[in-house]
Amino acid sequence: KKIYNIAVIRGDGIGPEIVDEAIKVLDSVCAKENFELRYEDYLMGGVAYDFKGTPLPDETIEGCLKSDAVLFGAIGGQKWDTLPREFRPETGLLKLRKSLGLFANLRPTSVFDELLDASTLKPEVLKGVDLFVVRELTGGIYFGEPRANDGFTGYNTMIYTKPEIERIAHVAFESAMKRRKEVCSVDKANVLEVSQLWRDTVNEVAKEYPEVTLTHMYVDNAAMQLVRNPRQFDVILTGNIFGDILSDEASMISGSIGLLPSASIGGKVGLFEPIHGSAPDIAGQGIANPLATILSASMMLRFALGEIKAADRIESAIKKVLQDGYRTKDLANYGAKEVCSTTQMGSIIADYV
Amino acid sequence: KKIYNIAVIRGDGIGPEIVDEAIKVLDSVCAKENFELRYEDYLMGGVAYDFKGTPLPDETIEGCLKSDAVLFGAIGGQKWDTLPREFRPETGLLKLRKSLGLFANLRPTSVFDELLDASTLKPEVLKGVDLFVVRELTGGIYFGEPRANDGFTGYNTMIYTKPEIERIAHVAFESAMKRRKEVCSVDKANVLEVSQLWRDTVNEVAKEYPEVTLTHMYVDNAAMQLVRNPRQFDVILTGNIFGDILSDEASMISGSIGLLPSASIGGKVGLFEPIHGSAPDIAGQGIANPLATILSASMMLRFALGEIKAADRIESAIKKVLQDGYRTKDLANYGAKEVCSTTQMGSIIADYV
Ligand SMILES: CC(C)[C@H](C(=O)O)[C@@H](O)C(=O)O
Ligand SMILES: CC(C)[C@H](C(=O)O)[C@@H](O)C(=O)O
Numbered sequence: 001k002k003i004y005n006i007a008v009i010r011g012d013g014i015g016p017e018i019v020d021e022a023i024k025v026l027d028s029v030c031a032k033e034n035f036e037l038r039y040e041d042y043l044m045g046g047v048a049y050d051f052k053g054t055p056l057p058d059e060t061i062e063g064c065l066k067s068d069a070v071l072f073g074a075i076g077g078q079k080w081d082t083l084p085r086e087f088r089p090e091t092g093l094l095k096l097r098k099s100l101g102l103f104a105n106l107r108p109t110s111v112f113d114e115l116l117d118a119s120t121l122k123p124e125v126l127k128g129v130d131l132f133v134v135r136e137l138t139g140g141i142y143f144g145e146p147r148a149n150d151g152f153t154g155y156n157t158m159i160y161t162k163p164e165i166e167r168i169a170h171v172a173f174e175s176a177m178k179r180r181k182e183v184c185s186v187d188k189a190n191v192l193e194v195s196q197l198w199r200d201t202v203n204e205v206a207k208e209y210p211e212v213t214l215t216h217m218y219v220d221n222a223a224m225q226l227v228r229n230p231r232q233f234d235v236i237l238t239g240n241i242f243g244d245i246l247s248d249e250a251s252m253i254s255g256s257i258g259l260l261p262s263a264s265i266g267g268k269v270g271l272f273e274p275i276h277g278s279a280p281d282i283a284g285q286g287i288a289n290p291l292a293t294i295l296s297a298s299m300m301l302r303f304a305l306g307e308i309k310a311a312d313r314i315e316s317a318i319k320k321v322l323q324d325g326y327r328t329k330d331l332a333n334y335g336a337k338e339v340c341s342t343t344q345m346g347s348i349i350a351d352y353v
Numbered sequence: 354k355k356i357y358n359i360a361v362i363r364g365d366g367i368g369p370e371i372v373d374e375a376i377k378v379l380d381s382v383c384a385k386e387n388f389e390l391r392y393e394d395y396l397m398g399g400v401a402y403d404f405k406g407t408p409l410p411d412e413t414i415e416g417c418l419k420s421d422a423v424l425f426g427a428i429g430g431q432k433w434d435t436l437p438r439e440f441r442p443e444t445g446l447l448k449l450r451k452s453l454g455l456f457a458n459l460r461p462t463s464v465f466d467e468l469l470d471a472s473t474l475k476p477e478v479l480k481g482v483d484l485f486v487v488r489e490l491t492g493g494i495y496f497g498e499p500r501a502n503d504g505f506t507g508y509n510t511m512i513y514t515k516p517e518i519e520r521i522a523h524v525a526f527e528s529a530m531k532r533r534k535e536v537c538s539v540d541k542a543n544v545l546e547v548s549q550l551w552r553d554t555v556n557e558v559a560k561e562y563p564e565v566t567l568t569h570m571y572v573d574n575a576a577m578q579l580v581r582n583p584r585q586f587d588v589i590l591t592g593n594i595f596g597d598i599l600s601d602e603a604s605m606i607s608g609s610i611g612l613l614p615s616a617s618i619g620g621k622v623g624l625f626e627p628i629h630g631s632a633p634d635i636a637g638q639g640i641a642n643p644l645a646t647i648l649s650a651s652m653m654l655r656f657a658l659g660e661i662k663a664a665d666r667i668e669s670a671i672k673k674v675l676q677d678g679y680r681t682k683d684l685a686n687y688g689a690k691e692v693c694s695t696t697q698m699g700s701i702i703a704d705y706v
Contacts, residue, residue, distance in 0.1 A: 085549070121475070125473040155512035192500075195507070252577055
């Protein structure tokens with residue numbers, strides 16, 4: 001029987017609640033597929049600052065590095081927003097991404113037929129949408145130096161080198177090969193030098209994938225096209241900040257940001273987290289939607305552990321649970337036969353797998 | 354009788370066609386309101402490069418500076434995309450904005466009731482949307498130095514100084530005072546130093562406008578909220594690149610990017626242009642929608658020339674034309690009684706004013 005070590009970071013706000021449900025589902029599925037998961041808890045974010053004086057203790061990095069995968073909830077909250085930047089929850093997350101070498105953030109967006117009505121976009125625009133954002137995660141303006149703010153002048157540097165662009169482009173093209181074989185690279189090459197390098201490099205990498213159709217789109221146009229006709233996209237390849245913006249926008253396609261998982265890969269160990277935040281306003285009320293985290297756990301099984309059948313089981317279970325009309329509060333108005341709490345939702349999915 | 358001098362820049366692609374219709378409407382309205390407009394043509398963009406070897410000839414800058422306002426169509430096209438950056442159409446536009454000191458770009462977005470169905474967003478989400486993007490236009494990453502691309506490393510600098518932020522913030526708060534008295538400032542202060550300065554400075558300026566409610570939103574969340582619930586926004590205040598992305602996204606609210614005007618102000622002379630581009634693929638076919646340019650001409654009358662009654666006339670004429678079922682091809686499926694060409698649309702509006 002295979003044994004995997006999972007580093008678990010619950011984080012702040014609703015983080016602990018939703019991670020608990022993901023673990024419930026994981027435990028249920030591994031009993032059936034004959035492997036074992038061993039969990040080890042680590043601190044990150046506001047809670048780490050409160051207990052340890054830093055948003056990312058060294059033992060968290062070390063713990064993640066010696067595990068087979070990291071399952072992560074969410075971090076942040078107003079309480080810590082006014083701390084000096086180095087102590088803020090977000091700084092911990094960025095540092096973890098960098099320390100683990102997670103240069104590729106994968107954000108699939110599709111629509112559950114049962115929830116077609118939950119989006120503010122018209123059903124006829126949504127039907128069949130299935131897109132995959134490949135966001136560069138350890139470069140660009142997030143990490144660029146120099147950066148400063150002296151109270152009079154503030155600046156950051158959006159920087160990419162050719163090897164950084166090449167490796168993320170390869171991830172996008174490889175992903176496209178397993179999908180509809182289309183990559184749309186998003187940049188602002190009509191204004192930015194860094195985008196010109198991005199575009200030229202992506203064009204070069206494309207030559208190694210003659211079967212894939214590559215197009216380029218300016219980021220302003222992409223933000224528009226995602227609303228106008230999201231079905232036109234297969235794989236969207238883009239940099240750190242543009243990917244941050246576009247993937248959050250794309251999440252509205254699915255009707256709720258509570259539904260979308262993500263995987264961050266590229267280093268020795270992958271990290272799996274919902275794309276939504278820590279939602280402190282609803283923390284502790286038992287109304288958070290755990291689906292995005294459960295789907296992230298499923299991505300973990302698929303991409304990090306190679307437990308494909310277990311991942312498939314979770315995804316079919318979620319589809320059935322939605323078909324049967326179970327909804328958390330955020331989706332109560334869309335086909336709910338029974339509105340359930342965070343823990344009830346987790347238990348039902350664990351039952352169904 | 355008052356006489357105003359208007360610098361006219363037709364530009365590339367559909368630029369000439371749509372500007373012609375705007376002039377038709379302007380001529381019709383000034384006959385009725387007893388003022389005169391004198392037009393002088395200037396070159397910018399690809400056409401300027403083709404004829405003069407530069408996308409922004411000096412005489413264009415001089416001509417604009419000695420006029421009362423600039424009416425502009427659109428620039429750009431694939432043909433010029435591979436030129437060295439200094440010769441590209443976009444470089445001409447950016448240089449013109451900078452030369453004229455146009456630091457504030459105003460982009461109103463609302464929905465014509467007649468076109469509620471044209472958007473991919475559901476009508477119930479759209480009804481009553483009326484938002485106003487105030488985008489900083491001569492700073493940020495568009496103009497920041499240093500910038501370079503040596504084929505291995507590419508970088509740009511996102512930079513703002515306190516005075517630059519203060520003056521654009523004042524424009525936003527002044528705008529809000531004439532509207533619903535709400536400003537939402539959009540940044541990425543959880544990651545970027547330049548955004549932290551932005552946020553702190555906006556907070557300071559807000560103290561001078563105690564009647565205005567100020568909120569802050571991260572740009573990824575804003576991209577999401579514009580799709581989730583656009584009605585929540587009154588004035589959106591943001592920097593150059595975030596404003597570029599968000600205002601194009603917001604244009605989808607109105608159902609067509611062919612409907613949205615913009616004003617760029619801040620210097621001695623204002624510039625008025627549709628937010629859409631030069632659409633080379635449909636140029637010369639007589640199917641471009643001239644409404645965005647006609648609405649930009651109306652903004653010119655209102656903001657630059659103070660001819661409020663003339664501006665009101667144009668806007669009511671457009672409303673009536675839409676009520677009566679006239680549509681250009683892009684909107685043919687949404688309540689059209691008669692589908693008309695670019696020039697027909699211009700003539701009908703000129704008739705109605
Ligand atoms: C919390 C924040 C730093 C983070 C980011 O901007 O990357 C988040 O928005 C995300 O997309 O994971
Ligand atoms: C053409 C381009 C340089 C321009 C910009 O990015 O500002 C356009 O997208 C706009 O929004 O006016």
